[in-house]
Amino acid sequence: MKYEIVIGLETHVELNTKSKIFCSCGGHSSAKEANDCVCPACCGMPGMLPVMNKRVVELAATAGLMLNCNINKYSTFDKKNYYYPDLPCAYQITQLNHPICTNGHITIKTKDTEREIRIKQIHMEEDAGKLVHEGNFSYVDFNRTSVPLIEIVTQPDFRSADEVLTYLRKLKSMFQSSGISECETGAMRCDINISVRPEGSSEYGVRTEVKNMSSFELIEKAINYEAQRHIDAIEYETEELIQETRRFDEATGKTFAMRNKETEADYRYFPDPNLMPIVIDDAWLEKIKANKPIILDERENLYREVGIGEKEIAMLLSNHVLMKLLDDTVQAGADLKTASSWILTDLIGLLKRKNIALTADTIAPAKLARIIELVAKSVITRATGKKLLDVVVEKDVDPDEYRIANKLDMQQDSGLLENAVRKVLQENETMVAEYKAGKEKVFQALIGATMKELKGKAEPSAVVEALRKALLR
Amino acid sequence: MEYYVQKIKENGKIAVDDLILIKDVPSYGGSKILEGFHSLFTAEVVERLEKAGYPVSGTTPVGEFGLDLVGEFSYGHTQKGKLYGAAAELVKKGEVEFALGVDMNGAPRRAAALSGIEFLKPTYGTVSRYGIISCAASGEQIGVYASNAETIAKAMKIIAGHDEKDGTSLPDMTYDYSTTEAVSGKKVALITELLEKADDDVKKQVQKVVADLEKKGVKVEKISFVNCQTACIAWQILMAAETCNNISRYDGVKFGFRAEKYKDIDELYVNSRTEGFNLLTKTMILYGSDVLSKKRYKDCYEKSLRARRLIAEQLNALFEQYAAVIAPVCSTLSFTDYDVKDAFTKVYNEMVFTAMANLTGIPSLTKGAVQFMAKPFGESTLLSLARVSEKEDK
Numbered sequence: 001m002k003y004e005i006v007i008g009l010e011t012h013v014e015l016n017t018k019s020k021i022f023c024s025c026g027g028h029s030s031a032k033e034a035n036d037c038v039c040p041a042c043c044g045m046p047g048m049l050p051v052m053n054k055r056v057v058e059l060a061a062t063a064g065l066m067l068n069c070n071i072n073k074y075s076t077f078d079k080k081n082y083y084y085p086d087l088p089c090a091y092q093i094t095q096l097n098h099p100i101c102t103n104g105h106i107t108i109k110t111k112d113t114e115r116e117i118r119i120k121q122i123h124m125e126e127d128a129g130k131l132v133h134e135g136n137f138s139y140v141d142f143n144r145t146s147v148p149l150i151e152i153v154t155q156p157d158f159r160s161a162d163e164v165l166t167y168l169r170k171l172k173s174m175f176q177s178s179g180i181s182e183c184e185t186g187a188m189r190c191d192i193n194i195s196v197r198p199e200g201s202s203e204y205g206v207r208t209e210v211k212n213m214s215s216f217e218l219i220e221k222a223i224n225y226e227a228q229r230h231i232d233a234i235e236y237e238t239e240e241l242i243q244e245t246r247r248f249d250e251a252t253g254k255t256f257a258m259r260n261k262e263t264e265a266d267y268r269y270f271p272d273p274n275l276m277p278i279v280i281d282d283a284w285l286e287k288i289k290a291n292k293p294i295i296l297d298e299r300e301n302l303y304r305e306v307g308i309g310e311k312e313i314a315m316l317l318s319n320h321v322l323m324k325l326l327d328d329t330v331q332a333g334a335d336l337k338t339a340s341s342w343i344l345t346d347l348i349g350l351l352k353r354k355n356i357a358l359t360a361d362t363i364a365p366a367k368l369a370r371i372i373e374l375v376a377k378s379v380i381t382r383a384t385g386k387k388l389l390d391v392v393v394e395k396d397v398d399p400d401e402y403r404i405a406n407k408l409d410m411q412q413d414s415g416l417l418e419n420a421v422r423k424v425l426q427e428n429e430t431m432v433a434e435y436k437a438g439k440e441k442v443f444q445a446l447i448g449a450t451m452k453e454l455k456g457k458a459e460p461s462a463v464v465e466a467l468r469k470a471l472l473r
Numbered sequence: 474m475e476y477y478v479q480k481i482k483e484n485g486k487i488a489v490d491d492l493i494l495i496k497d498v499p500s501y502g503g504s505k506i507l508e509g510f511h512s513l514f515t516a517e518v519v520e521r522l523e524k525a526g527y528p529v530s531g532t533t534p535v536g537e538f539g540l541d542l543v544g545e546f547s548y549g550h551t552q553k554g555k556l557y558g559a560a561a562e563l564v565k566k567g568e569v570e571f572a573l574g575v576d577m578n579g580a581p582r583r584a585a586a587l588s589g590i591e592f593l594k595p596t597y598g599t600v601s602r603y604g605i606i607s608c609a610a611s612g613e614q615i616g617v618y619a620s621n622a623e624t625i626a627k628a629m630k631i632i633a634g635h636d637e638k639d640g641t642s643l644p645d646m647t648y649d650y651s652t653t654e655a656v657s658g659k660k661v662a663l664i665t666e667l668l669e670k671a672d673d674d675v676k677k678q679v680q681k682v683v684a685d686l687e688k689k690g691v692k693v694e695k696i697s698f699v700n701c702q703t704a705c706i707a708w709q710i711l712m713a714a715e716t717c718n719n720i721s722r723y724d725g726v727k728f729g730f731r732a733e734k735y736k737d738i739d740e741l742y743v744n745s746r747t748e749g750f751n752l753l754t755k756t757m758i759l760y761g762s763d764v765l766s767k768k769r770y771k772d773c774y775e776k777s778l779r780a781r782r783l784i785a786e787q788l789n790a791l792f793e794q795y796a797a798v799i800a801p802v803c804s805t806l807s808f809t810d811y812d813v814k815d816a817f818t819k820v821y822n823e824m825v826f827t828a829m830a831n832l833t834g835i836p837s838l839t840k841g842a843v844q845f846m847a848k849p850f851g852e853s854t855l856l857s858l859a860r861v862s863e864k865e866d867k
């Protein structure tokens with residue numbers, strides 16, 4: 001029999017804020033020692049009260065907008081009770097009944113399928129600390145306690161590990177490019193709800209949950225293992241499937257059931273009386289909307305519209321540094337399609353040859369835009385442009401200074417232009433002297449004189465180039 | 474009796490109960506589980522008072538987390554014989570000008586009654602709760618013990634006002650603590666259900682206050698308010714749930730008391746909490762866990778939230794007709810020491826008098842055994858009524 005895998009995801013994403021969700025501690029990710037980034041509030045001392053960090057609300061709402069959710073005007077926090085030494089108050093503040101975002105959707109494309117994944121809700125919550133075990137002792141580190149998270153809960157809409165990974169990559173790229181989250185290792189964690197059913201069936205099978213997965217590679221392994229375990233159980237009656245929570249063991253590549261004690265807990269949720277409901281009024285929502293970054297789907301359409309190839313689009317969408325560089329280069333005046341080809345072909349090729357990783361500092365977008373312009377205007381040849389790109393990446397030189405100093409410009413077949421320039425400069429010695437003394441204004445007059453000499457039969461940009469070059473001598 | 478848990482200054486002017494934290498001063502909150510704990514910061518109210526020239530002379534014993542009648546089961550300060558509240562007694566003796574207490578189950582109001590002084594539990598949200606060992610966040614509030622309304626008003630003007638460190642602190646507005654509102658012609662309601670629950674000593678005090686007020690032209694009418702019992706049940710449920718949750722952080726892992734013997738983390742929790750809490754607190758924890766459990770949440774917790782809204786609406790309607798409500802604040806003025814096994818029931822029985830104010834957040838001022846309640850922010854009415862009655866005492 002053929003089986004269909006049904007998967008729903010709960011994804012926790014750490015938000016990129018200056019301080020924690022309910023206190024002013026900041027910089028936990030750069031803390032050097034355990035408990036460097038704590039205060040009485042986030043280590044559970046009596047007397048401290050939670051004070052909401054507004055930035056968390058804005059980032060959560062922005063994530064909701066990017067995932068086409070309703071942003072609820074009214075949302076509340078609840079306390080979830082359980083004992084664990086890394087949870088200083090013995091409760092976690094989260095949103096159960098009135099989350100900030102609900103009912104969204106996102107479209108994902110794999111090589112075989114295109115599917116809309118429904119987002120059930122996005123809620124805000126605080127992270128827990130961590131335990132460090134050494135020999136017979138265990139230590140508690142509260143640096144991560146109260147770090148703001150959002151949890152994105154999907155409906156059971158995925159049908160393969162490939163779809164799950166595509167979704168996660170898309171989320172990651174979206175959140176990184178918009179500054180919602182840095183999505184570093186461990187800052188994005190998933191609980192995977194999985195069941196299988198005979199193909200064509202509309203009923204769900206027994207569901208198990210694989211908790212706390214962060215590596216994409218392991219997520220794929222866990223899904224494939226768990227799905228096969230379910231299929232074997234149904235097909236060959238190898239075991240009886242029960243609804244339970246499991247963990248994935250990296251060493252064996254298998255999942256195993258967690259102790260029942262951990263899974264059957266009654267968390268005794270109740271509304272947190274210390275936090276007033278969060279009310280997002282129209283003015284605030286408008287402000288959040290105004291700052292909303294371009295949504296990936298919109299970008300994808302834009303790329304396709306200007307004729308960028310599918311393979312290149314996929315490359316861009318999966319790498320927010322690339323996308324940002326393209327954005328900024330276009331912002332600096334370059335044409336979108338031309339810039340994409342420069343970045344994806346020339347720059348990437350160059351970096352590969354030199355074995356350099358692409359970062360935000362690889363090349364200044366304005367310099368890249370200038371190189372593209374120089375080629376487009378036939379000041380330099382395409383081949384020279386590539387060489388210039390190489391030098392700019394290597395030494396961060398100014399493209400204009402460098403090409404002029406190194407005489408990279410095309411041998412213009414125009415003795416006419418050069419003669420005209422020479423004549424104008426000879427006839428206007430005063431102006432030349434003034435220009436060299438720093439009086440920039442006279443440059444315009446020199447352009448005018450040259451154009452007149454050429455009776456207007458010249459590219460203004462070429463005239464400017466010729467004049468600049470001549471004046472530098 | 475011992476009046477101080479920790480004496481701080483010889484020439485201090487005020488006392489605060491041991492649920493109010495002061496930097497570097499040991500704070501037990503009346504419980505063994507906080508043995509050795511001292512706060513890293515000072516409560517907002519104490520900061521404000523010190524700035525205004527009222528240094529704290531010391532902290533006074535409270536029952537474990539303020540859960541008992543008046544502080545009889547305070548760790549290391551268990552009382553024998555007739556019961557009193559330590560802070561209230563200090564005020565009565567004139568050793569401090571006024572004192573602060575946290576009113577969650579009415580304990581400070583009861584203590585004021587036993588010592589024959591006054592205590593104001595202000596409107597919820599007017600005084601910062603930053604820096605108190607918190608149990609029932611939705612109804613607890615810091616209030617003032619003093620021998621007269623004038624002094625209470627003076628203290629309130631210093632401690633009330635917005636504090637950004639407390640999310641439940643109301644946005645800045647000015648509060649009226651005048652003690653000289655005209656009372657003549659005002660209508661006041663006396664709740665008969667509560668009067669009937671009090672003994673003769675308490676009834677006599679109520680009758681005296683009623684007579685005082687009538688002499689000054691106040692019209693006192695007896696009314697029935699059957700939901701005072703519902704208020705008590707609802708507040709008991711909410712208070713227990715919130716307390717159970719808030720004190721779950723005292724687990725022996727981070728600070729305070731830790732049991733000497735344990736094999737693993739579960740035993741560390743269980744043994745530390747078994748040895749660290751008294752029976753009243755443990756009962757409250759079990760009760761609170763139960764009302765929050767999946768099987769009871771809807772019938773207990775959610776219903777209590779509904780009762781809170783309903784009773785607040787009924788009181789609002791009542792305050793359309795009456796400037797204030799009068800009722801006894803306790804059933805008797807002579808509590809004596811008793812077995813901790815009986816504490817849960819005993820406190821519950823007394824909370825019928827005090828719960829309405831904690832549940833709905835309205836202000837309540839008790840003068841001796843008689844409490845006055847008004848609509849939110851109606852403190853000046855309460856202070857003025859109390860002052861009129863004070864004048865008749867002389």
Ligand SMILES: [Zn+2]
Pocket residue numbers: 020023024025037038039040041042043146
């Ligand atoms: Zn902190």
